Amino acid sequence: MSSQGTAKRGRSSNYEYVIARVRSRRASLFDDDDYRKLVRMGTGEIARFMEETEYESEMNALGSRYSGVDLVEYALNRNLAKHFEDLLRWSEGALYDYIARYLRKFDVWNVKTVIRGLYAGSDATEVEDDLIRAGEFSERRIDQLLNAGSIEDVVEQLDDTIFGDPLAAAYEIYEETEVLVPLENAIDRAFYETLLDGLPDNPEIDSPTGLYIEFLEAEVDFRNLRNALRLARSGADVDPSEYYIEGGKLFDEQSLAQLASNFDGLVAAVRESTYGDDLDQALGDLEDAENLVEFERALDAALLEYADKLSNRYPLSVCPVLSYILAKEREVDNIRAIARGREAGLGPDEIEQELVIL
């Protein structure tokens, strides 16, 4: 896709076309009623239900190889990949760049999966099923990655991408220590740091581009926040600055290092910040129940609601596309949670708590 990508960047954006299609697809996502039905179904019924919806073609294609929850999971991944690949195919110009920027996180996922597969010695077909082909990497590149014989091969093949230099540096550490953590960190960092790279520095605050940048910054902030909260909760003796991602507004490196050891201080700092209003209730819950999982759900819901608001306010911008991407990801996560939850024998109420529904 990379050569196609550069060609697309030269043209002007085609917001009207992409947004008309995206809005239509957004409207056909599962709603509250569908979820209510799904949480009361068994795993077989969920698969049956999905065959009658949007996911029909994926379910049929994978039906002969998998069954039960695995079938649901792989069909979800494939459908997600199909839709996001469509977005990249339609869009041109600046819009393509904005979308690709965010969807690179699936490249991150794919590279990680391939490396983990090699590390664990799984065979290529197993790894292939776990990939989500939604990112900017071309089919060819992914196939090459799948056929790589060693982790070193993977690092070499990614030389010309954003992951090239950080991965090469991390590979040396990997050779010494034989653990995957440095490699995975390098990939994540490369992604988050290019997320904000090369966007206009001082966009007008209320322009769609400005809001998009604000949104990406929020994404980085929330990622930092999640890491900090997890560190604070687990009390692990890790240097927080090692996991710090630059580009957010909420923390700088020092303040994060200080706050990560102090759970109450961290919550207070977030309450004071610009996100305080949106997250007020979630923060209250967090302090009362001290339940990190619920707080993370609240973060997701807050992000989704914010994106929806933007998409209604700025109809001809990247915002509706973004809101669709988020909503689709949530849907896939939700259905997966339902299917896995039912498999593990959880009750409908317990599963409903796990879902992010607006």
Next chain:
Amino acid sequence: MIETIALVVNAVLQEGTTGAAPAIPASAAAALAVGLAALGSGYAERGIGAAAVGAIAEDDSMFGRGLILTVLPETLVILALVVVFVV
């Protein structure tokens, strides 16, 4: 800004009173008006058409509605045509 406009208007009015011939004949001005209106509606239809095709690609039943919305700006040209008969 407003002062300069006033100046220009004054100048134009004086020109008119002294009986100088207009820069272009009236029929040419009317033709220009229609042409500009067509350009405007063409630009408007560009966006609507793209959106309509997108909507139709997702849902065939949008064809009729998409078509109507796409040609709505065409009314601009029809209204501009009135000028030709008035002049």
